[in-house]
Amino acid sequence: MVGKYLRRLEMPKGVNLMLPLQARRKRVIENKLLSLFSSWGYTELVTPTFEFCDNLNPRRDRELDEMLYKFVDRTGKTLALRHELTAPIARVAAAHYKNAAPPLRFSYFNNVYRYAEPHDGRTREFYQAGVELIGVKNPQADAEVISMLSASLLELGIEEFQINLGHAGFFRGLLAELRLNDLDVLARKAILAAIHHKDAVLLDELLRETGLSAEQSAKLKAVTELYGGRETIGRARELIANATSRGALTELGEIIEILARRGVDRHIIIDLGEVRGVEYYSGMIFEVFVPALGSPLGSGGRYDNLLAEFGFPSPAVGFALELGRLLIVLDKVGSLPDSPTFDYLVVDSADSELGTKVTGLLRSKGYTVIQEVLERAEKASKRYASGLGVKTLLEIKDNQIHLFDLKDNVGRVTSIKELERL
C-alpha cells in the first residue's frame, strides 16, 4: 500500500511544479515582462498547449521531430505539445493577420515541452517569455528586438549581461564560398557545434577527419576567433570573399550602429561563431548570457522563411527568454520576492459582524488576511500563525478587537477606526 501511495506522488520526468514561492516569482517576472512588452506595442497571444504535429514542425525537421511530445487524436491525427511559441504565432499571424498592415507585434508568456535537451537533460517543461516582430526586414526591426531584450533584462534587475550577436548569412556565405554545402550532414552538424562552442581542439580534429583543404580548414578555424567588439566586423571582412557574407556583415554593422545610438551596444559582443540554428535563422542570430550561468538566458534572431510555410511569406524577428534560468539568476541578484507572507490571522469563533467588518476592511486595503476556521486554543492559533509568518493576530471577543503582535509578543485592544487608518 505504501508503494501505491509513493507512486501516486510522482510526477513525470522533467515537468515543472511551482510551489507558492516559485509561482509567486513567476507571476512577478511574467507581469513585468508582459507589461514592458506591452509598452513597446506588443500584444499578448495565448495559443493552445498542443497543435497538429505538422504545424509545429512544418519543415519536418528530424531533430525537432525527436524533440516533440506527440500523441494521437481519437480521429487518428497526430498532435504534439508545443516545443516553442514562434511557429504557433506564425500560424496565428497567417490565419488571422494576413491582411493587416505590417508590422505585427506579438508577445507571449507560456510553457513549452521538449524531450531531452542537450545541455540540461532533466528539464522537459520550460516557461518562455518572448516577442515576435512580423512583416519588416531591416536593421531597425532587428535593433528593436535587441533593444527590447536589453530593456527586459534591465527591467528585471539584471545589469550584467552580454548579447552574443552573429549572422546566419555570414556563415552560410562562407560555407558556399568554401564549397562545403555538400558536406555530410553529420560532419556539418559536428563542425557547427565545435565552432559554436569555440572548441578549437575538437574542430581541428573534425576538420582533419573530414579531409578539408588547408585553406578551408584555416578559414573555418578563423571563425571561432571572430569574437569581440565592433572591430570584429572588419576582421571578418578580410576573411571572406563572397557577397552573402559581405551583405551579412554590412547588416550587422547597421544594427550595431543603431544600438550604439541607443546606448544598448555596451551589452553586445559580435560573435560570428554564433552558428546555432544557422539553418533556421535567415539573418542576425543572438544568445544572451550572464556571468555564472553556463546556458543562455535567452536567444533569438531573424527567421524570414518560417511564415511562408503557413502561406504568408513575411520576414520576422524575435527573441525568447527562459523563465527557469531567469529564476536562477534573479535569485542570485536578490531582486525577487520571498515566500508569500500573510499580514493577519483573524480569530472570530462567533463569526461576528465585527469580525466580518474587520476582515473585509483589511482585505480591501490590500492586506492578506487569513480567517481561523479551526476551533483551537489561542496558543495553537498563534503557533499556526507564526509558522506561516503571519505578523499580527486579531481576536474578536466580546465585541472588541484584540490585537496581538506575533513578533514582539505583545497585545492590546484596537478598534475599527484605528484599522481604517492603516
Next chain:
Amino acid sequence: MVGKYLRRLEMPKGVNLMLPLQARRKRVIENKLLSLFSSWGYTELVTPTFEFCDNLNPRRDRELDEMLYKFVDRTGKTLALRHELTAPIARVAAAHYKNAAPPLRFSYFNNVYRYAEPHDGRTREFYQAGVELIGVKNPQADAEVISMLSASLLELGIEEFQINLGHAGFFRGLLAELRLNDLDVLARKAILAAIHHKDAVLLDELLRETGLSAEQSAKLKAVTELYGGRETIGRARELIANATSRGALTELGEIIEILARRGVDRHIIIDLGEVRGVEYYSGMIFEVFVPALGSPLGSGGRYDNLLAEFGFPSPAVGFALELGRLLIVLDKVGSLPDSPTFDYLVVDSADSELGTKVTGLLRSKGYTVIQEVLERAEKASKRYASGLGVKTLLEIKDNQIHLFDLKDNVGRVTSIKELERL
C-alpha cells in the same frame, strides 16, 4: 499547395486560441482573482500540464478515463493532460505539505483539457481559476469557500448570481434509506441526471421503468422540489428518516447561518437536487449560475476522500470558476477592457538621441509607444497608426518633436519638457 497551407492554419478541435483582446481580458480576470485569493491567504500553485494518468484518476473512474487526453511516454508510461486542478493539488499537498500545520490554502489559474463535454461539446480546453482549503472539516471552512466564490464574482463586477447549494450526504442517505444503493449503475446515473436537471417527466418515466415502489418513487420525485430558501431544509427534514441525511441538513443549516451573518446568503438557493458528482463529493456541493447563461459559471464542494488516495487522509473543500464562461458574462456586463490601444507612434527615421529619449520617457510613464521601423511616407505611417487605434504620432525631425493628434487631425511642435509633464 493552397490545400497544404489551409491545413497548416488549422488547430485541433476545441482548443483555445486567445487573440490580443481575449488574452488581455484573461489577464485582467486572472490578476483580479489571484489577487483576491491571495488577500484571503490562498497562495498559487502551478502544476504541470500533464501527469501520470493514474494520478489524475486515482479511483480509475471509467467516465473520467474517457475524458482524458492520454499519451504514452517513451518509457511506456501513460500520461494525461490534466482535466482539472483539484487532483494535482491534492497530489502536491500529499507530497510536500503532509507535515505542515493545517489548514492549507491553495489557489490556481490554469488550463485543463477534456474530450467532449456533455453540455458544450466543442470546447476541449478550459481555463479554470479556483481554490482548495485542505485540512478542515467544518461549516466554517465550507462557508469560507462559498464566501470567496461570492467575493470573486463581486470583485469581477458580477452582481447578479445564484449559488445552488446542496449536500452529497443528503442524497446518499436517502438512497440508503430507500435501499437503492444496489441500483444498476446506468439506471442510477440516469435518475441522478434527471433529478439534477429537475426533469420530472423523464424522472417519472425512469422510476416506472426501474420498478421502484410508490414510496421510493415519491421520495425521489420529492427531491426535485427541495429547492428554495432556508425553509427548504425544514421541508427536507420531513421527507427523510435517516441519520446521514439528517446530519447533512444540519450541516447545511450551519453553513447558511454563517453565510447569513456575512450577508452572503442572499446569493444562496438551497437545492437538494444538486446531485452532480454525488459520488465524488462528501459534503456540500454547489454550482453558481447567472441569468442568461445556461451552464454554471463554476462549481465546487467538499471532497473529504480524495487526499487519502494520495496517502494523506485529509478533508478538503474548494471551487473552480470557468474562465470561458466568465468572459461571456463579463462581456455582457461590459466590465472588461476593449482591444489593446496604443498611445504613441514615434517616427524617427534618423534614430536620433532625442527620439530614444522620447520613447524611453513615455514608456517609463506607462504609455504604450510603437516605434516606426518601416521607412514609409508620413501618410502611410499615419494610416498604420490610425488602423491600430494609436492616438498620437510623434515625428522627430531636425531635433524637434512634431506632435500630431490623429483624432483631431492637428499637429504642432512639442518638447521633452512638455512630455515630462504628461
